[in-house]
Amino acid sequence: MLLIIEWPDLSWKTTLIKKLKSIFGTSISFKLPNEILPKNWSEIERMKIYNWYLTSVEFFKRYNEQFKNNYIIQDRFYISELVYWKIFRWYEPFENINLQKIEEKIKEIPHLVIYLSDDLEWYQKRFEQYGDDKIKKFDTFKKLLNRYNEVFEKINLNKIMINPFKDENHLNKIINKIIEIKNIKKINNNERSRIS
Numbered sequence: 001m002l003l004i005i006e007w008p009d010l011s012w013k014t015t016l017i018k019k020l021k022s023i024f025g026t027s028i029s030f031k032l033p034n035e036i037l038p039k040n041w042s043e044i045e046r047m048k049i050y051n052w053y054l055t056s057v058e059f060f061k062r063y064n065e066q067f068k069n070n071y072i073i074q075d076r077f078y079i080s081e082l083v084y085w086k087i088f089r090w091y092e093p094f095e096n097i098n099l100q101k102i103e104e105k106i107k108e109i110p111h112l113v114i115y116l117s118d119d120l121e122w123y124q125k126r127f128e129q130y131g132d133d134k135i136k137k138f139d140t141f142k143k144l145l146n147r148y149n150e151v152f153e154k155i156n157l158n159k160i161m162i163n164p165f166k167d168e169n170h171l172n173k174i175i176n177k178i179i180e181i182k183n184i185k186k187i188n189n190n191e192r193s194r195i196s
Contacts, residue, residue, distance in 0.1 A: 001178065002060050002109050004074045007116035008144050012164050016116070017073050019171060027071035028063075030056070032080075041089045050098040053078045057105040064109050078102045079113065079155060083147045087140070094154065106157060110185055112177055115152050117163035120145065 003020065005013045021027050036052045038045035060072050078099055085093040093099050120142065127138050152159065160177045162170040 029073040031075040
């Protein structure tokens with residue numbers, strides 16, 4: 001199963017990934033390599049990152065077929081492009097048919113997109129305490145959070161939003177959502193078998 005952890009830096013993504021790996025045991029985790037990040041906003045650079053995402057999804061699919069009980073944990077994925085391209089590159093990626101294809105490919109794999117909380121007060125404290133290498137003003141950070149919320153509503157994938165800072169039950173909520181997705185998949189597979 002593919003778990004995609006989404007939200008900006010300072011959001012405890014790394015901590016959550018460590019917790020999930022300790023729970024699920026047999027899992028692999030990935031992060032977008034820096035060399036893949038676009039150097040400019042040209043079509044060539046957009047295609048480069050699109051191809052990386054597409055190749056990754058194909059790998060995830062093959063891995064899932066071979067190791068059905070294992071988990072793939074992805075630290076941000078194409079969903080972040082839907083956010084960052086709009087805020088920093090003044091380009092509406094929802095119009096990009098290639099990114100739409102990635103979403104369709106992800107649907108072929110058991111998956112869950114995990115969004116972390118948009119608790120502004122908490123993020124402001126973290127931002128003031130640790131700062132961010134790329135984002136110099138908290139107003140820009142707020143724009144990112146608003147865009148993540150917008151994208152969360154628009155994407156048509158299995159998804160859950162959790163608040164690991166205030167909700168001690170957040171890990172159980174993730175596990176319950178995973179169980180729900182797996183049960184739906186079993187029912188769908190049984191229905192397909194019955195029909196064929």
